Amino acid sequence: xxxxxxxAVGGAAVLALVAVAEIRxxxxxxxxxxxxxxxxxxxxxxxxxxxxVTVALAAPLxxxxxxxxxxxxxxxxxxxxxxxFPLGTDPFxxxxxxxxxxxxxxxLGIGALAMLVAVSTGVVVGGVAGYFRHWVDTTLMRxxxxxxxxxxxxxxLMVVALWEHVPLAVLVLLIGLTGWFGTSRLVRAEVLxxxxxxxxxxxxxxxxxxxxxIFRHVLPNAAAPIIVSAALGIGNVMLLEAGxxxxxxxxxxxxxxxxxxIADGWPKMAVAPWCATFPGLAISLVVMALNAVGDALRDAxxxxxETA
Amino acid sequence: xxxxxxxxxxxxxxxxxxxxxxxxRAVDGVSFDLYPGETLGLVGESGCGKTVTSLxxxxxxxxxxxxxxxxxxxxxxxxxxxxxxxRELRAIRGxxxxxxxxxxxxxxxxxxTVGDQIAEAAIVHQRLSRRAARARAIEMLKLVGxxxxxxxxxxxxxxxxxxxxQRVMIAMALVCHPKVLIADEPxxxxxxxxQAQILELLERLQAELGMAVMLITxxxxxxxxxxxxxxxxxxxxxxxxxxxxxxFARPLHPYTDGLxxxxxRLDAPPVRARGxxxxxxxxxxxxxxxxxxxxxxxxxxxxxxxxxxEEPPLLDASTGEPGTHTVRCWLLTExxxxxxxxxx
Numbered sequence: 001x002x003x004x005x006x007x008a009v010g011g012a013a014v015l016a017l018v019a020v021a022e023i024r025x026x027x028x029x030x031x032x033x034x035x036x037x038x039x040x041x042x043x044x045x046x047x048x049x050x051x052x053v054t055v056a057l058a059a060p061l062x063x064x065x066x067x068x069x070x071x072x073x074x075x076x077x078x079x080x081x082x083x084x085f086p087l088g089t090d091p092f093x094x095x096x097x098x099x100x101x102x103x104x105x106x107x108l109g110i111g112a113l114a115m116l117v118a119v120s121t122g123v124v125v126g127g128v129a130g131y132f133r134h135w136v137d138t139t140l141m142r143x144x145x146x147x148x149x150x151x152x153x154x155x156x157l158m159v160v161a162l163w164e165h166v167p168l169a170v171l172v173l174l175i176g177l178t179g180w181f182g183t184s185r186l187v188r189a190e191v192l193x194x195x196x197x198x199x200x201x202x203x204x205x206x207x208x209x210x211x212x213x214i215f216r217h218v219l220p221n222a223a224a225p226i227i228v229s230a231a232l233g234i235g236n237v238m239l240l241e242a243g244x245x246x247x248x249x250x251x252x253x254x255x256x257x258x259x260x261x262i263a264d265g266w267p268k269m270a271v272a273p274w275c276a277t278f279p280g281l282a283i284s285l286v287v288m289a290l291n292a293v294g295d296a297l298r299d300a301x302x303x304x305x306e307t308a
Numbered sequence: 309x310x311x312x313x314x315x316x317x318x319x320x321x322x323x324x325x326x327x328x329x330x331x332x333r334a335v336d337g338v339s340f341d342l343y344p345g346e347t348l349g350l351v352g353e354s355g356c357g358k359t360v361t362s363l364x365x366x367x368x369x370x371x372x373x374x375x376x377x378x379x380x381x382x383x384x385x386x387x388x389x390x391x392x393x394x395r396e397l398r399a400i401r402g403x404x405x406x407x408x409x410x411x412x413x414x415x416x417x418x419x420x421t422v423g424d425q426i427a428e429a430a431i432v433h434q435r436l437s438r439r440a441a442r443a444r445a446i447e448m449l450k451l452v453g454x455x456x457x458x459x460x461x462x463x464x465x466x467x468x469x470x471x472x473x474q475r476v477m478i479a480m481a482l483v484c485h486p487k488v489l490i491a492d493e494p495x496x497x498x499x500x501x502x503q504a505q506i507l508e509l510l511e512r513l514q515a516e517l518g519m520a521v522m523l524i525t526x527x528x529x530x531x532x533x534x535x536x537x538x539x540x541x542x543x544x545x546x547x548x549x550x551x552x553x554x555x556f557a558r559p560l561h562p563y564t565d566g567l568x569x570x571x572x573r574l575d576a577p578p579v580r581a582r583g584x585x586x587x588x589x590x591x592x593x594x595x596x597x598x599x600x601x602x603x604x605x606x607x608x609x610x611x612x613x614x615x616x617x618e619e620p621p622l623l624d625a626s627t628g629e630p631g632t633h634t635v636r637c638w639l640l641t642e643x644x645x646x647x648x649x650x651x652x
Contacts, residue, residue: 134372197414198409198410198411198414198415199414199415199416199417199418201368201409201415202407202409202415202416202477202480203417203428204368204401205366205368205401205402205406205407205409205481206401206402206406206428206429206432206480206481207398207399207400207401207402207403207429207432207433208398208402208428208432209398209432212432216417216420216428217417220417220419220420221417221418221419223419
């Protein structure tokens with residue numbers, strides 16, 4: 001790792017700090033923003049996420065090697081952390097730091113995209129079920145019951161096993177499409193209560209069609225729990241992806257993901273503990289940060305806490 | 309006489325209650341007309357079916373549990389609103405018939421600016437561009453007397469007072485220049501000075517835009533100042549219907565009597581002991597248990613056997629043109645009984 005890489009990492013950290021300060025300045029003036037930052041872990045969590053996202057985006061600047069590059073497998077495999085390899089090298093002679101950074105792209109990307117798929121599906125299904133109620137609701141919610149009753153991991157393993165190398169898009173879709181059941185229930189419950197509010201009747205009396213009423217009037221007023229569940233859900237999805245990759249059924253090697261880095265590293269735990277430890281730490285750190293942000297968001301967006 | 313704009317005939321809106329305690333006949337055979345340009349007051353206590361009647365006109369009744377019985381008929385511009393397809397109905401809602409609601413605090417969507425909400429009907433019905441709709445929203449805010457409309461248009465409902473929000477609600481309803489405006493207790497949630505301002509505003513807009521207003525209220529004081537004609541509802545039925553001056557001068561139904569007597573007055577202080585306001589004894593029964601015979605008889609000071617056994621039809625009591633003053637009361641056939649027992 002040369003001096004430029006170190007500088008870039010430092011730059012990313014500074015950028016993340018600036019981002020936290022800026023967010024704090026922008027939203028800290030309102031009551032929800034103050035409630036958000038009152039959480040002791042909220043600001044550090046935002047920093048951790050901002051840092052990982054910046055580093056992932058600027059991967060070529062902060063890494064000295066290509067993530068796939070086997071630098072010198074005979075002499076530089078399982079090399080301990082040093083100035084040249086800050087997190088050491090893995091059993092195949094690849095730089096762990098470089099793989100970790102590029103892996104962040106994949107792990108964070110899959111987490112965000114799969115959550116997007118899950119939340120959009122859940123919002124549409126829950127919104128439609130809650131707004132139309134009756135047989136629409138009954139049908140959709142029984143479907144959700146079925147979905148929730150099936151163990152997700154086994155369902156995923158079963159489908160993933162159909163491919164030799166799962167394309168990333170398919171992986172994202174699979175994780176997303178098996179993850180919307182809880183969200184849809186949450187959204188449905190929220191919609192059931194919002195649809196009884198008077199402005200919904202007012203919108204209908206103005207001649208707005210159901211789609212307009214649902215998407216413009218009902219769902220924006222049900223946004224808070226959706227955002228919270230999404231923030232908490234990304235962490236879950238990342239763990240799931242890591243689990244699948246660890247089992248060799250997620251992101252296929254040699255593309256780095258934090259899950260398959262652990263898989264590659266754990267047989268050498270005794271001689272090269274850094275290979276599995278650092279990606280494991282990264283996962284824990286990011287998931288904890290996401291949970292902290294989710295918790296803080298829940299407090300910030302819950303109007304019943306106005307006085308707290 | 310001119311043709312009515314809105315003709316309601318034998319409207320029956322029932323609700324099936326959850327626990328099998330029977331059907332709530334919230335509106336049970338209501339008929340009346342609304343003429344172009346007039347203000348019709350719809351009065352009665354809470355639970356008499358006023359709001360359900362107004363919601364039925366735009367078919368905003370939650371179905372189920374509610375449903376409008378076949379045989380009911382609401383004619384607007386030559387078409388029965390009750391048999392229109394949803395798409396045709398939406399073309400009328402907000403465009404030809406608009407509605408303002410009781411609670412200005414909860415009837416505005418908290419997450420959009422008032423400008424967005426005023427523009428909504430114009431965008432839905434007239435396919436205005438965003439920019440044109442915004443200009444229209446500013447124009448409407450000015451029309452309803454909100455100062456600084458160009459700035460207020462970007463404000464959120466929580467940044468406004470109750471009176472201003474009600475003005476915004478009115479602007480929302482009137483943006484397409486509807487022919488009929490249904491105002492469901494538009495001033496109940498406001499304090500008295502604001503109430504007077506809002507009623508004045510409605511009156512001015514009605515004159516400017518030439519629309520008919522159906523004003524729903526339980527406050528006869530409001531009716532006296534604004535309505536041309538009054539329909540009094542009790543227990544899901546029309547019990548009396550007359551031009552406003554006639555109703556106040558010659559109320560014929562004991563229920564109307566009672567409502568009038570319970571309005572506090574400055575010019576005639578209550579004569580009764582301890583200066584208490586008059587009230588009608590008892591309360592409106594549940595809509596699933598309307599009494600037999602005349603529905604008002606358990607609370608009526610004049611009731612006799614016939615009232616318990618036989619339901620009176622709407623009887624014509626007009627002094628001028630037939631049909632202008634109608635009453636659902638047997639007293640009309642035996643007026644001497646009215647003096648038999650005075651109000652308690």
